[in-house]
Amino acid sequence: MILEGAIRIPFKYAAGRAGSRFLVALRDGMRIVASRCETCARVAVPLRTLCPACGGDDLAEVEVGPGGSVIAWTQTPDAGSYALVRLDGADTAFLHRLVAAPAGCRIGQRVRVRFASSRRASILDIDGFEPVTGEGR
């Protein structure tokens, strides 16, 4: 026999030093903050406490985007569309929703970040990437 068991439990995850600064910059300045590694000079977004390339933890804060180009995208029937975008100034790609692109988009498409009107220091302060028409065919 089958018994259905359900739970409904709230969790709250500390964004930490780097995560908090990244989310506050979205909320207050509509800025996308990344870290530039003083050891290997690679720029990683979102802001980190360690460099994904060389593991160094001597990192400076830099701003990247809001424009960028699509390196991968996907579309689902129920959960919307997503894109991996190399933001201008960043060495790592950034994953977020793809908006205003009902037919999806193509690799290399130029996009820009669309911020939400009301923001509360969350990754959802960004609505998603929207295709930039007319810029860079």
Next chain:
Amino acid sequence: MNEAILVPIEMAATWRYASGAAMERFCDGLRERRIEALRCGVCRRSYLPPRPICGNCHAPLSEWVSVADEGRLEAWTVLQVPMLDARTGSIREAPYGMGLIRLDGADTTINHYLAESDPARLAIGLRVRAVWRPEPRGAMDDIVHFEVLR
């Protein structure tokens, strides 16, 4: 300015648990206020809850044994703080009694609620009996709690 941001996410998840044959028969029994244990052919221990094999002997459990709905209180406590009742998702108010009960005919104990919640009136060795829900539905909470036989 170092604001510590917290990201709230609520988990709402459901699982469809399969009882397995032994637990299914046990739950069916509860519907008729019948408690059955499964006995190991090697060590002769009768287990509640029933299960596929005896962990000590690695032997299949296949001999059903009927067990009384009363027995001996082997351990007890009184919860003095409210606890989550995972079945209903609501909070069970304190105080409430709990015990490990060895039902006559079973070799393991079952953990269940006690009607009594005054520590001064609880002791190991007391005889207790199940108080059943008016319409049992085939689950462990068909037994509301165990009352102490004074």
Next chain:
Amino acid sequence: MSELKAPNGDRRPIFIVGVGEVGPVAEDPRSIPEMVLEAVGMALADAAMGHGEIDAVVTASVDLFDGLTASNIAVTEVVGAVMKSETRIAADGLAAAIHAACELRSEAYQTVLVAAHGKASMSDYRSLTRWAMDPIHLQPLDVDFLICAGLQASAMAGADGGAQRRWAQLAARRRASAVPGALAAAISAEAVLASPVLAAPLHEGMCAPLGDGAAAVVLSVRPPAAGRRSVRLVGMGHDLEAHAMGDRDLTRWEGLGRALRRARADAGIASEEAIIDLAEPSCLYPHEEELFRQACAIGDETAISPGGGLFAGTAPVVAGLARLIAAVRGLRGNARYHQALAHGTWGPAGQGQAVALLEAAD
């Protein structure tokens, strides 16, 4: 612990002496303990052993997928771990087998039972995978393992219009060779391309169907009884890639490359060109098999997934151990196979990778 001198230095050969597998099926009405009990029984019978000869157990399971805290507690009795050492260490059965081999190499034990189970049918498995994603930057976007796979496929397909057709043909070919009664029925490439898109560019027909299953393997430093072609685990390696998709080169499985290099070093196989007769990859999608072939430099001389691999159906967490079992059965049943590779992976877009190199000892 008696001192068994191994032919190659201080390490004793590890024999895979028993294998057992249940499912995968779309929905197994039994409980997880009942399924694991059957798989363990098959593996012990195959090894002609009882629980008394098992020194320790290694298990693979995930609490959130089972809906149970410390979910290996449900299988403690059926894997024979009461009053015995059990190490619950993996989210994929092959990773558990690799740790079991480490335990043998450490001389802590002589015979170890490995068990894994997974029941995709008991939950909304795909949405549960969201809870493995970075809760700060990814989970609030509802990113799950399927969406990550779609992004990897998209990065690989790039501007290559022909990728989808190539993948549809590969999926159709794999499912056609699945054993009758498997979870996934045979399907044409056209039907694959006509099936609904789950996460562009991945069509449903390309995706390995997920179901319920359990598997068990007995590893031992004691050689098996004669009479059958014995199989040895000669090399092992595993790896964990960066978590964020944007930190990785999605057109390659670099982690698998590292895991294979470690496995070859462990096996004392120097050259990259060491031939592999049989490969059992743990690939859920056609593009992953391309990533697998590229990372392992596997060409047409290697038989890949003769039984269809995961495309014939798979149970989460069990997949890697099921591939090890398929590789062992392949070596046992086919005299022209001598070296085989079993592969396991877990996490989004193959973030965790594990490789076991097997040899048939004639």
Next chain:
Amino acid sequence: MRHVAIIGTGQTDYASNRSDASQPELVREAAKAAIADAGLRPQQIDAVLISNMELFEGRALPELWLGEAAFAAGKPCLKVATGGTSGTSACISGFHQVASGLFDVVLVVGLEKHSEGQTQTGMALTDPFWDRAVAAGALGNFALSISQYMAERGVTERQAAMVAVKARRNAARNPHAHLKMPALTVDEVLASRPLAHPIRLLDMCPQSDGACAIVIAAEKPARRLCPRPAWVKASATRHEQPYIGDIDRRLVTMRTLRDAARGVYERAGIRDPLHDFDVAEIYEPVSYAELAWYEALGFCREGEAGRLIEDGVTAMDGELPVNPSGGVLSSNPVGASGVIRVAEAALQIHGRGGERQVEGVRTALVTGYGVYAWADVVVLGAQP
């Protein structure tokens, strides 16, 4: 068996709420400290093991998000999640991985951040057909077993309170500890809020956020890098039947801990534990459990645990100091608690115990406890 030793340890401060740091940042803090303590650079770590009771933070496959912070990106990394024994079992897995010859240096990191989740998650997801019908949790289940233990072995609430006092006073000399109470008295423990008869608030372990890491090395690197390596003499794990009612008088019998200890003592040449060990870090989620463990571990005969604590035998100046760190009673990030026991025992052998250092430690005992009666035992020594 190839000799392996612990050559470095690292711990964060434990507190009820570390919302200043994310889970990966806590893991990185402990991992970085342990690697530095071992005199190594991160690149020299061959493999990583993570211990974390993922459901308490609502996670699945936590090593995927946390691995990078433990320097595991691009390296072999697995996770252990076996309740309270997660930490000790992860360490034992690390010992085996190094002894296997596959790796020379393995990092083990334990983490828990209870403040991010819900304690009831653990209780909510028990066996849906059995335990879930009865809301007890670890607190209620311990209280049940304690009633049997008190009835059969005659320990008193006052003796249990002495254990709680020893723990929090020891914790006052441990900079990482969560509950530092240098002036705690027995009467204060006995007067603290009742939770589940006879357990009172100060009898019970806290819920803490925090991480702890150790570095395990093979003999050659261990001798080269560490002046006094903490050699792993022996270790064992025993699991038990799945339901609390299966285990006959749990705290009285505790067959898993007894059997694990017996085997480990044999291999480590321990004949008289009370005198052969110089220090013990044992896993006590509730004060009464420490008394039960004294008997299960052979520090004294059955029924004498109360006398042991009353006579100060296990105090810092006693014959066998138990839990100089303050134990689980003073700090309890569950996934890390078992690693903390191993790290604190290793610190004692390294001679880096600071204010909580016991004089001349050559042999240390570690235990892990989890679920209803899962048990781990480890013996560390100044000689391999």
